[in-house]
Amino acid sequence: MMINDTENSVKDMLGRSGIIPLKDAQKLLEERLALCSSRAIEDVPLEQCLGRILAQDICSKEDIPPYPRSVMDGYAVKAGDTYGATEGMPAYLRVSGEVKMGEFPEAGPAVECCFKIATGGLLPPDTDAVVMLEHTVQTGTEMIEIVKPVAPGENIIGRGDDVKKGESLLKSGHCLRPQDIGLLAGLGITTLGVQPLVHVGIFSTGDEIVPFDQTPPPGKVRDMNSVNLAALAEKQGAIPTFYGVVKDDEELFLAAVQKALEENDIVIFSGSSSVGSRDLGESVVCKLADLLIHGVAIKPGKPVIVAFSGSKALFGLPGHPVSAAVAFDLFVRPVINSFSGRTFSDLPQSRTVQAICKRNMNSAGGRTDFIRVSLSRKDSGEYEAHPVLGKSGALSTMVEADGFFRIEESSQGVESGEMVVVYLYD
C-alpha cells in the first residue's frame, strides 16, 4: 500500500461541500431511477430492430418448422429398412421418387423404396429418417446401396423442433441481436413493439468556450466536451442533440437547460459545475430540477451534478474533458441504460483484460480513482498496463489510452507489479 496522498486527502475533499463516496452516489441514483415512469412503446419494422429493446414478451404463434424436413442431402427412408446395413452388407432400396424443394409431398415411397431428398425438403409420408448421400452408393439408375443404418428421426428436424407454438421466446427488456431478428422473421413477425430511443440534449457552458468549428481568439478554447459527450451517448444507443455553447449568464443558461429538458429525456451540460466563483451550474439546476448529487469522491470527475425533474435527468459534468467522460460513464450511462428499458444479465458488459500495472499509483482512501492506461503485451502473452499520466483536463490521455482501471475507495493505491483489471475503451 502507498502512503496517503495528503494533497487530495478525503478530509480536504469533504471539507467544503456535500461530496459523497461513489457507492453512496450510485445507490442514490439507483433509488431515484426506480421512481421514473416508463415511456410509450414504439412500433418498428423488424429489419430496423437490431439493438432495440423489446417492450413486449414474444411467444410463438406457430410451430417451426410446421412440417418435418430433411437437414441433409440424401434419401428419405423408413429407418427400419436400413437396420444392420454396413459397407460389406449394404441395404438395397429403389429410388422411386424425389421430393422437390418447396413442394408438399402427398404420398410417400412404397415398401423397400425411398425418395431422393435435399436439405430443407419436406419428409414424405411413410418415412421417418434421411440417409445422408455420403452413406450411399448409386448402383443403377434407380437403385442405391445404403452402407450405414439410420435411426428414426435421424437427419430430420421434426414439426416444432425449432420452436413450438405458444413457446416463450423473448422477454420484454431484451436487447435484440441478429439471431433474435432472424428467428422472428421465421415466425412472420414484421413489426415489433420496442422501447423508444433515449434522447440526450447536450451543451457546453463557459465564456471561454467557442464552438469547435470556430477559431478561438486568445483566452478562449474550442468546445471538445459536446462532441465527446454526444459520441458517448451515441455509443450507448441514445440520440444526441447539440444545443451549442452557452455563456456564463444565468438567464441564458436557464433558458438553454429549460429548452433542452423539454425536448429530451436527459440533458447534460459541461462546465460550471465546480464549487467556484463562477459556479452557476448548481443554482440553475436547482431552479429547474431536484438536486440529487453534487460532488462525488472520485478522481477525476469529482464536481458532478445529478438532478431530476420528474422522469427527466439533468447532469452538470465537469468542464475538464476527461472528468466529464469519467462522470458520464459513472452517472449518465446508467441513466441512459435505465431509461432504455433494457434488462441486463449478470454477464460482463465490457471487454476487460488482466494486466500488470507498471507504476506505483497513489490514491486517497475514501476516493475511487480511474487510471487511464495504455496496454502492451509481453512474449508470454501477459498484458502490461502503463498509466497515462497528464492533467485531468487533457483529453489526449484518453486518446493515448486503451482503457482504464479503478482504485477502489478502500485502497490507497496500486503498486508497480500488482495485477489490475483494465476495462477497454470501445
Add this chain to the structure above:
Amino acid sequence: MMINDTENSVKDMLGRSGIIPLKDAQKLLEERLALCSSRAIEDVPLEQCLGRILAQDICSKEDIPPYPRSVMDGYAVKAGDTYGATEGMPAYLRVSGEVKMGEFPEAGPAVECCFKIATGGLLPPDTDAVVMLEHTVQTGTEMIEIVKPVAPGENIIGRGDDVKKGESLLKSGHCLRPQDIGLLAGLGITTLGVQPLVHVGIFSTGDEIVPFDQTPPPGKVRDMNSVNLAALAEKQGAIPTFYGVVKDDEELFLAAVQKALEENDIVIFSGSSSVGSRDLGESVVCKLADLLIHGVAIKPGKPVIVAFSGSKALFGLPGHPVSAAVAFDLFVRPVINSFSGRTFSDLPQSRTVQAICKRNMNSAGGRTDFIRVSLSRKDSGEYEAHPVLGKSGALSTMVEADGFFRIEESSQGVESGEMVVVYLYD
C-alpha cells in the same frame, strides 16, 4: 477425452469434396485478402465519424492548450510567495484582480499580490501556479490566507501539455472512439478522411423459401437468413442491402449474383451451397468469381463457399440459419474487417467468460466445433455453460444461447466439468 464421433468422422467429411481444416481455410483467406486493393477515401463531418476508420494519419497543427490555464478554482500566484505556508503560519496575499473567463490577461499581479482565477482561466503574466480555493481563507475584502504551499506549475496545464504542435495523434486504420472525436474537435478539425463503409448484398436461394413478410404455403418456409445476415453485417459496421429470395434456377441465380456484385463490395447468398442434388451455388460462383474455398471442417457451417472476383468477395453460406451464422462469423466478418481498412490491436475484440462446461460434448478430431451455450452463475461467482442442443438448422438455439465455445480440431471433445472460454453474443 471422448470416444471419436464416428458418425461425422473426418474420413467421411473428406471423402467427397475439398473440405479443408479451418486454419488452412483461414490462411487461404488471409493470403487472398492481401491481394485486394484499397478503396477511395471519403470525407465525413467530424460529428458523424464515431466508429469510422481513419484513412489518414493525424498530427496536431496546434498546441493544446495554446496558453497555460488553471485547472482549479483558486488564486493565480507566484509559487515562491506560498513556500512554507501552513494552517498555523499562513502566507498572506492581496487579491488585486481577477482573471475573467475567456479573457486574455495582459498584465499580472504586483509583488505579494495574486489574481482570483477559475478553472479554465488563462494564467496571468508573472504567475506560475494556482492555489486551490480549498487551501485559502478569506480574511478581508481583499486579503487571503494561504494554508498550503504550491510548487511552480501546480494546478495549471501548460502550453501544449495536452497536445504539442506536430505531435502524431492517430494513425490511419484507427477506429474512431468518442475521445478521439473530442480531441480532434479541440484541434478545430471539422472533417476527416475515413475509409468508405463496406456494402454487403444479401439474398437467399431456394424454391422452398418465401420472403419473411409472406405466409408460406405448405412445403415452404419464411426466409430467416437474409434478415439474420443483414443484422450481422450491420453489427460489423457494414451497410447491408437485400436482394430478395431467388429460385433454384441457374439463370435467375446468376443474374442476382451479378447485379449484387456490381453494387456491393461483398455478396452473400445462403442456401444452395451444400454438395447435393440441387447444388447450383458452386457452378454459379465459378462463372462469376474465382473459387477459393468450398467446404471447411467445421460444425456447423461445413459447406461454406468463399470466392473472389477481383477485390470483391462472394460467399455461399449454408441454408441452415445457425450454420450460416457460424460461417459468417468465421469468414465474412474477417473480410468486412479487412475491407474496412481497420487496424486491429492484439487486445481482445470480444467479451468472453471462463465457464464450467456442464455436459460431455464429442467432436471429431480434425474438425472445429462451435457449441452454443447458455450461461448461469453460481453463488461463488463462477459461470456454468449449458450446451444448447438442437438440430443445426434451429435458430432458436442461438436465441436461447448467451454465446459459444470452440472445440479445436486437435481435441475430440470436452468433458463435463472442464473449463471453456465462452465468447458472448453481442
